Amino acid sequence: MMAIFARTRLRVAGICVASALALSACGSTGPATGTAPASPAPTAITVAKDVALTGSPTFDKIRSTGKVRIGVKQDQPGLGFKDSTTGEYSGFDIQIATWIAASLGYDKDKIEFTPILSGTRESAITTGAIDYYVGSYPITDHRKKVIDFAGPYLVTGQGLMVRKDNASIGSEKDLAGKNVCSATGVDSIKYIQANFPAAQTTELDTYAKCVESLKAGQVDAVTTDQAVLMGYTAQDPDHLKVVGQPFTTEKYGVGIPKGDKALRTFIGNMLTDGGAIWKKIYKDTLGKSGTTSEQPKVDQY
Numbered sequence: 001m002m003a004i005f006a007r008t009r010l011r012v013a014g015i016c017v018a019s020a021l022a023l024s025a026c027g028s029t030g031p032a033t034g035t036a037p038a039s040p041a042p043t044a045i046t047v048a049k050d051v052a053l054t055g056s057p058t059f060d061k062i063r064s065t066g067k068v069r070i071g072v073k074q075d076q077p078g079l080g081f082k083d084s085t086t087g088e089y090s091g092f093d094i095q096i097a098t099w100i101a102a103s104l105g106y107d108k109d110k111i112e113f114t115p116i117l118s119g120t121r122e123s124a125i126t127t128g129a130i131d132y133y134v135g136s137y138p139i140t141d142h143r144k145k146v147i148d149f150a151g152p153y154l155v156t157g158q159g160l161m162v163r164k165d166n167a168s169i170g171s172e173k174d175l176a177g178k179n180v181c182s183a184t185g186v187d188s189i190k191y192i193q194a195n196f197p198a199a200q201t202t203e204l205d206t207y208a209k210c211v212e213s214l215k216a217g218q219v220d221a222v223t224t225d226q227a228v229l230m231g232y233t234a235q236d237p238d239h240l241k242v243v244g245q246p247f248t249t250e251k252y253g254v255g256i257p258k259g260d261k262a263l264r265t266f267i268g269n270m271l272t273d274g275g276a277i278w279k280k281i282y283k284d285t286l287g288k289s290g291t292t293s294e295q296p297k298v299d300q301y
Contacts, residue, residue, distance in 0.1 A: 043095055043281045051105040056262035058131050059104065068101045071116040071124050071133035071255070075208035078231030078286050080135050082115070089113050091231070092285035093252075096153055097134035099277060100254065103270045117205060119185030122146050125255050132263070133255035136228055138187060139299075148260060149253030150267035153278070155296045157246025158188050159226030161233060163214060164241050169221055171244030175199040178220040181210035188224045191248060207232075215239055225250050227286060234289045251296065268298040 053059040073080035080093040101111050116124045124130050125147045139149045162169045176198035182189035184203040202219050204210050210222045226246045233240045256263050278295045
């Protein structure tokens, strides 16, 4: 039977939200994407000591390499964003990813963030290019056939973003004849194609490219999870706005290698026992937009 790191130790590792070592996002590959507005200081989190996690091939790999390789997004303000000036990462997902690393016993200088495009997330996990993935990654049954998820750690829903001066799109009901953009291979664009066949669709490598196309008038709307869209509108409120209400339910999970039940359970226990940290992370990141949210119940399947 797998011995999972004791939940009492998880509490010790996570309870000192305001008094311990502040972990910041660091280390990456890939081009910088811009400058985030008013990036908050990282939430202070204790780095656990003498972590024991039996039965996790992923944790064994982390110990052998001495570093934690985390797949993330770099173009989503408020969630996962890389500042082109400082090279620092910020956002809700980045802090969740850093919290996991700290609970495993690894400080900021042992974290290597790797930007991963939406369409290649499963392959990055299955090939071992990263140890785990935290980047607006909805839990779905078809993804669970090839990887496992820990969580969920956030619940949101698909929404729409348009130009500030657009009065013709107020919700998903107004998409007939409109050109809707999203990242290549994501479920959001597939949902539009399946449920709104009168809409045109455009797929680009990143959400950032969709946003630029929207501003340039090349597409009429951008669709993805509303949490992502709110980050973009907060970054440029003079030119962008979110319209309507979420029309799906998306549960964000931490993507991990298939069959690593020990790590999945470990992260699930960390989230369950770390409610105070979760609230502080949300307040410091997505909460800056004026939104509120409740931590979702973990699914220990």
